[in-house]
Amino acid sequence: MANADVHRSSTFAPVNIAVIKYWGKRDTALNLPTNSSLSITLSQDDLRTHTTASCSLKYTRDALVLNGEDQDISGARTQACLRELRGLRKEVEAKDGSVPELSGMALKIVSENNFPTAAGLASSAAGFAALVRAIADLYALPSPPAELSRIARQGSGSACRSLFGGYVAWKMGEETDGSDSAAYEVAPAQHWPDMRALILVASAEKKDVSSTVGMQATVKTSERFAHRAENIVPARMAATEECVKSRDFATFADLTMRDSNNFHATCLDTSPPIFYMNDTSRAAVRVCEAINTHAGRTICAYTFDAGPNAVVYYLAETEAQVAGAFRGIVGHKTGWDNSRGRAIQAGEVPKGMEIAAEMLENGVSRVILTAVGDGPRRTEEHLC
DSSP: OOSTTEEEEEEEEEOEEEEEOOOOEEETTTTEESSOEEEEEBOTTTSEEEEEEEEETTOOSOEEEETTEEEOOOSHHHHHHHHHHHHHHHHHHHHOTTSOOGGGSEEEEEEEESSOTTSSSOHHHHHHHHHHHHHHHHTTOOOOHHHHHHHHHHHOGGGGGGGSOSEEEEOOOOOTTOTTOOEEEEEOGGGSTTEEEEEEEOOOSOOSSOHHHHHHHHHHHOSSHHHIIIIIHHHHHHHHHHHHHHTOHHHHHHHHHHHHHHHHHHHHTSSSOOOOOOHHHHHHHHHHHHHHHHHTSOOEEEEOOSSSOEEEEEEGGGHHHHHHHHHHHHTTSBTOOSHHHHHOOOOOOOTTOHHHHHHHHHHOOEEEEEEBOOOOEEESOOOO
């Protein structure tokens, strides 16, 4: 503590990108999903939220600052997280009268993302995971990650998965109070450490239809929605978990691409239709298909969350073929100037992909090279 009257804790939390998508809520107040989901936690060396949580009797009110700008902290989602965390701290204080009564102090939360916010890069997932983990550490809570994931879920659904590293599932749960809707680790990063990801940032602008609004519209109007939640996702969840455990990339890739396509088809089936993908996104799909065709086997998989940015998964052993092909198209964009990027040589543009390559060249603003990574990390690097 820099000041004896101010208590602080800081954490880094990762982004996660789902391969089996969460879309739709059975309870909007509690952020309870209509289907389970599965994601890969990405390396914090490349994508992360850095959050410092502090409390003090000097503070007059709770406050949140994100990327240098004051945020409204009065929303139901943020308040739900703070209320639950304070409640757990009160239990600690009730059991041990010697600990300071931090639960009654106002909180100051300062966060910074090293990637664009609200552009389809899971900023809210990393943000709420970091907020919950930082406050839990500040309060010295004994709660395991699964319990904290249940709390983070109330802030942002997919945030529950960012409380773990590696390959993570979020069980939708059945209880009406959400007590069994939490994340769990399918496998740690070191189980399948050679998973890589290339993110093509097609737009860093804030999307015109937020995930929250989009989900509500889909639940109300899409005829495909119920079939996806009840029939398609459960089978894919089980199959994808097995692929991760057996490190079967070809089947994993097929399931990933199919689920991305199905998710966006459901968005298009919404009234009015929701267009998260754009021409740049579709060009990335075509190039991935061409790479797999040229290789004679499936060596890469595309997936798109609620935004236009393509996330291309592949294994380290095929980096020259996959990332190399994309470097041959967008090698002049920002993102290749690091140790991994410099080692990737530009490959030939797949035959017949000239139009798609032109779309990528015009539509991609930068690339991010990353890989599977670990869960939240505590740090002594404080933001306030």
